[in-house]
Amino acid sequence: MLKMTHLSKAYRTEVVETYALRDFSIHVREAEFVAVTGPSGSGKTTFLTIAGLLEEFSGGEYMLDGANVRGLNDNQRSRLRNEKIGFIFQAFNLIGDLNVQDNIDVPLRYRGFNGAERKRRIQDALARVGLSARSRHYPAELSGGQQQRVAIARALAGSPRLLLADEPTGNLDTQMARGVMDLLEELHRDGATIVMVTHDPELAGRAQREVHIVDGQVVDLAAQPRLVTPQSAQAQN
Amino acid sequence: MEFQPILAAMSRNKIGAVLIGVQIAITLAILVNGLFIIQQRVALSHRATGLDEPNVFTIRNQWVGNPTNMEAKLRTDLSVLRSLPGVIDATASNSAPLSNGGSSEGVNLDPDQQQATALTAVYFMDDHALNALGVKLIAGRNFTPDEVTPKIGFDDRHPPSAIIMSKALADKVFPAGDALGKSVYLAFQKTRVPIVGIVDRLQVPWTGVDDWGSKFNDNATLEPFQFESPLVHYVVRTKPGQIVNVMKAAEKALLATDRLRILEQIQTQSESRLEAYRDDHGLVVILGIVCAALIAVTAFGIVGLTSYWVAQRRRQIGIRRALGATKNAIVRYFQTENLMIAVAGALAGVALALVVNVWMMNSFAAQRLNVAYVLVGAVLVLLLGQAAVLWPALKAASIPPALATRGSM
């Protein structure tokens, strides 16, 4: 589904060139739930921006859903983002001007679906996250957990091949966080491919597989000492 | 105040600074030229005619049919007007100041001269002219009754026996100031005409800023003619405070002597002035409104953009406050920032104002811009900028230092 090989990403300033990712390789298979972890500044966010086609990379290869995305122009990448990727952000990133259903409507509009199709998908997505009753509420009227569920509904509505989540529970309290994680797991059980960036080992533990990034490279977890909690061990089964 | 960091911050927001600067520049250019034009037109429309304006009114008289014995009609009318209670004196004329219709002639020193020494408006009036107009004779004497001759319409081209001219014209033709008693040639005729009197001031009939008469606005000449034409202007001077009643009485009395006439434009000089300078007044009002609107729009623009900058830099400001910046320091920051932009804009605006002025001088023979206007205008826009920035700056100063410790917004 997502395959990066020897990928590199350099940020240039006038003085120095720093590599956020270097000789970075990862392979996420269809229907996998992968957690990407690593310390601050390790490059995990850079990985996600590149995976989500939000930024270009400097070297290497990136195959998304079997297609090479290297050298695509802005329009093509916008189209791919719209069709293949669903984003779940730490800060939810709902559009405050729009109510719940209009937020979910945003990617569907850019997809070019007709009205009936959009309506159906919005209803399905809302039902999926259990917020059908809130379709006309504005983000400001919802709790953090509800907002994140709306964001997940928005990510799901276009039936993307890949869900990318960035600290999806980072702005939530424990109870709400649990609800969101339950939802992600449920989506995974239903066959979604999910890549989640987090620095929370507990969350990482609920993924199928964990990829650890240090200094812009994937580190073999076996070589690293790791605190395995009973929960995460259980989840890996 | 630290200019360096402000400049650095501005360079990250170039376009916003440029937008405000350009607005200030154009505002200044319009304001300076607009106020200059307003001042000129106000001055223009208040120019004195030289007449006893509050007490003088005019009547335009048109005889109906093909009148015969116009001389007798004229004499009757004048004696009727002069005998009305409250009237100081009255005269008949081809035209009057502020009437925007009249005659002009060239004044020459040499009968064979090709180019006129000066141009003058001519008023054909009898020996009652000085008293009826209320103009001030400053040298020489009035016409004598003997000097007044009949002039049968414009086609009667016999020269006047004497003239009284305005001081401006006398000084133009005789710069040494010794015009009185000298002679001139009028309208390229070969007859010498003596100057018997000089009046302090007498305006031409035309008032437009770019009219034919604007080139010799103060050059006027009285010629001692009894103007016998189907169309004459009566000029009547009344005792103070009686003008309204006399005007009514005059119309009635004239119609009583002869109904076969049309009396029009029975109006005081003040009314004639209003009418004559109506478009100038209109221009002044409209320019005034546009200048006021311009100031408002620019001020709102500065408020809007600065508010946006404040909103954008809320966190930064919070951090500054947390690091010990006082409220005053924050206000000063935005004021200094605005001052720097406004100064740059004002400099460009001064240049633009001068360019516009040169363009207007070329295309409408406008006058050169007074430097005082430019300076006053520049100070005005700087103050405008400071006033407009105050509200957003105060809002910025009220951002709590605690903001720095919170994550975002």
Place this chain on the structure above:
Amino acid sequence: MFNYYLGLAVRSLRRNVVLTVLMIAAVGVGIGASMTTLTVFRAMDADPIPQKSSQLYTVQLDNWGPKRRGLGTGDAENLQPQISYQDAMAFMHAHQGVRQSAMYLTGLALIPSNVDLKPEQVITRAAYTDFFGMFQTPFLFGGAWTGEDDENHASVVVLSRELNNKVFGGRNSVGKTLNLDGRDYRITGVLNDWNPLPKFYDLNNDKYEKSAQIYIPFTRAIDGQMASWGNYNCNGDTGPAGWEGHLRSECVWLQFWLELPTRADAERFRHYLDGYAAEQRQNGRFDWSARTRLRDVREWLVYQNAVSQEARILVLVSFSFLLVCLINAMGLMLAKIMGRSADIGVRRALGANRAAIFGQCLMEAGVIGVAGGILGLLLTALGLIGLRSLVSEGVARLTHFNLSDITIAVVLSIAATLLAGLYPTWRAAQVQPAWQLKTQ
């Protein structure tokens, strides 16, 4: 997508009412000010007889010569705006155009049949019958007098609709008589409303004044020794006194227009004019080679500065004002759009391409443009009403809004606002798809 963008634009504008009102007000005030002055300017600059303006010509002749340079109303070439009686008669007799007419402004007294009523002054134009055909004056009743009437110096008259309404209550008065200065004139026709502005055929006094109330044969006016009520300029070379002397003098006081349908006709007439001037020199009238000028309506209006200085100043000022308003609106739009850059980043992440963002933001500018245009139209209407009360009667006649002015206002508003919105919109489209909300 149009409707979607429209909905988003309205929603976004409603969100920040103060900013939106400021932007719309800025655009509206700017449009209002500039359209008010532009309307007057356009009226001053209008082609008063568009269907024929390139076929109607007026004549100038340097009959004063170089020694009288700078006198009277002459231009830099010493050409006077009007011509003398003898030249006008020569051109009439030469009969070089399809139609031609010498003409001048005068005034007569209308003497009512009811002796209790006061006589009334009527503004009169003395002209030849061709005046009506040449200028295509619309007739309500009857028509022009005949060429024979011209030759016979007949006492005939054409009335304006306004005067016909006043004297005859609007009824067909053709064949009736009108007593003018004691003489009965037979009415041959009544014009429908006809007020070309600027009054191109005689710009000497008020350029925007109403057309005459009555028209009489030029030959009759000369017979009646009716003095010109317009400009009358003499160079001092006095002839004999009296009316005869007046007619024989070099005084210029007549307008002369003729119809020359093709360029070739105009060339031919220019040739004729030069020949005429040369002839005058030969027979001793001029001791200089007299320049001649033939100008069509548009050239004549430009030459005579039909657009007043006030109008030019106001158009300049108000369009600069509009520019300031637009820069202002641009700044506010920029502020607004950059304030929403986070939302734009999210949309980009969700698959909006640059064109989509561009369209969305431009729609917002467009909505402001439409709203500003409507506000501008209202302000223009108010401005013209205000103007009418401020300016002289002639200029007030130019303060009427027509359909093309309305179109210009709306198009100008939208185009200007879109132009002003272009940079902010372009900036919006440059916003990178957001992964995280970056504060500052």
